[in-house]
Amino acid sequence: MNDLLVAENVTKNFGSYTALNDVSISVPRGSVFGLLGPNGAGKTTFIRIINQITMPDTGKVFLDGEALKADHIRNIGYLPEERGLYKSMKVGEQALYLAQLKGLSKAEAKKRLEMWFERLEIGDWWNKKVQELSKGMAQKIQFVVTVLHEPKLLIFDEPFSGFDPINANLIKDEILRLRDNGSTIIFSTHRMESVEEMCDHIALIHESNKILDGKLIDIKRAHKSNTFNVGLIAANEDAVIDDLSRKFNIKPATFKSINDELRYTIRLEPNEKANDLVSYLTTQGELTHFVEVVPSASDIFIQTVQNS
């Protein structure tokens, strides 16, 4: 039982519109799982099914090996994309209420809240009304409320929106810390750099279908195309370029370098070896740069969506 959450053949229709079509996803325990997809792909519907806000038409979802049931709510923490707080309620009062809805006792909730408020240095907000807070401040409260009951599964939908870079970093560190403490995290975002930084698994949903999933590293390996960025200082540049373009599939590269050199992206055929390229290049001049081009999560996203 290495997967905390397993969704099997989940389908959901709204009238004649299919929001999810036969989607199966497994979220490994202790991972940060990126749930990606263009707008309207069905990510939010999938997340709402996990939270039992909507029910799937067919298919099953298992948490920790058990079919999803009402009691599982206290094992899940969910920070929705569309989030807010009761404006006229005081921060502390409200956090206590939301924590109690997640099944914590009032005393326990208070203890944990005080710990978290101190940790995020927001202790003096307790008696403020939410309408006095800035958007970023309110987001912090929402984050605390989401993780307070220490659920096994945390779901963050665009967790960094509305945060300045400092606070975004703070929240990112908290998310990674929660993972290190044993939580499994599903993370839905359009910010590809945070996917790159944080996710170890991803699934890509497009037009209601899952079109890609797996370990991010494996996916990258599968998507690399035997392509290399090279920098070369050559005496006779024209001859070298001529020779290169005859032998390989090349195009000018844009990487930064301190040297004034020839810069090219060279794509090898699947049967050609990088070593042979290096050997060849060293005969042509001084090799200053040789890096394999690994597709970014963003490249994979765009490429896969466009090809499907």
Place this chain on the structure above:
Amino acid sequence: MNHLPLIIKREYLNRVKNKSFIVMTFLSPLIMVALISLVAYLSSLNNDTAREITVLDESGLFKGQFQNTENTTYILLTNVSLDSAKAQVERVEGYGLLYIPPADNIDELKDGVTFYSEESPSLLLIDAIEDKMEDTASDIKLRNAGLSPDQISELRVNINTNLETFKGEETSKMGSVFKLAFGGIAGYLLFMFIIIYGNMIMRSVIEEKTSRIVEIIISSVKPMQLLLGKIFGTSLAGITQFVVWVILIGILMTVVTVVFGIDLNSAGALQQEVVAQAQDNPAVNKELTLIAQEIYNLPLLNLVIMFILYFLGGYLMYASLYAAIGAAVDNETDTQQFMLPILMPLILAIYVGMFTVIENPHGTVSQVFSFFPLTSPVVMLMRIPFGVPIWQQILSVVILFATFMGTVWMAAKIYRVGILMYGKKPTYKELFKWLKY
């Protein structure tokens, strides 16, 4: 996990701690009592103006018939021409001039009597004058026919229709009025309660939507629980407000009556007159006893039980509809088109209650509307004081509660879809589709 008590508690506290709610709770009775006092004060002022009526009796038949009363003073003129009498009354700004032309014979007077005044006189006053003159005239005619005063008074017949049910209980006309009042107040109270607190529920649902907290909440609790918690919490706040109102109005009324000496009952001068007359008249006295008996005979236990049942059923049914509307829209301005189907049956119920039930409490229309669940709470409450067979009451309540379950089911469906829908205002067709999601 049952979070219902927690949700009810939050909804309740959030309501009653709200500043405008507190202000309304304490200000409304003040305003109301102030208004009632003002009306009472003004109408007593209106009544106090003494009227001076000049009488020019050229026939000489009504000597001594016009006695001064508290509010009316009669001035008798003799040996003056009509024109100079008119001029004189106008000059001193008297209330009016009653002119009785010369006549040897009572019959000649039929059409000759005229009342001259600056403005149209009070109809009550003219009635009183006519009554007085008619009594005198018929006395004179009887006397002329050779009857003694004793014989005349013996001739007077006072007919008072006694109402009696087949079971032999005596009823009275005034009793019917009390029954109507009883049912009317109960029905109207329910009507007001539904509109005020139904709206409050609707606004609270919209608030949750616009503040975007709703998805956080329903990832912890079932939408049904949130919906019920909202309805119960707001209703408790409503009942609190109502109780405060009743108590405050009671206290304030007492204070106003005692301290300022304004008799709030004097708002209706006519009423006072009726009571005053009644005290003189043994027949009416009997009537009063009957009324007391009538109230005593009202099926009180039945009424109280049914009031509670209809209040709960009717209010909860409408409250769930209001909540569904709140869930379907994003802001209050969009609620208009959905309000009509709610308000129509309510207003219809009040009208049916006020016109048809009064006309005939057991007529076909009254009966049909007292079974139709959207109108039955109001209409049946108005019918019950007139005696409705128990099977009808039970059937009507069963229909009401079945409908209540239906509306809650429907509201919950619309609610669970609607609270997560932002942006465009749905059409009825879309709402219907939501039921099937």
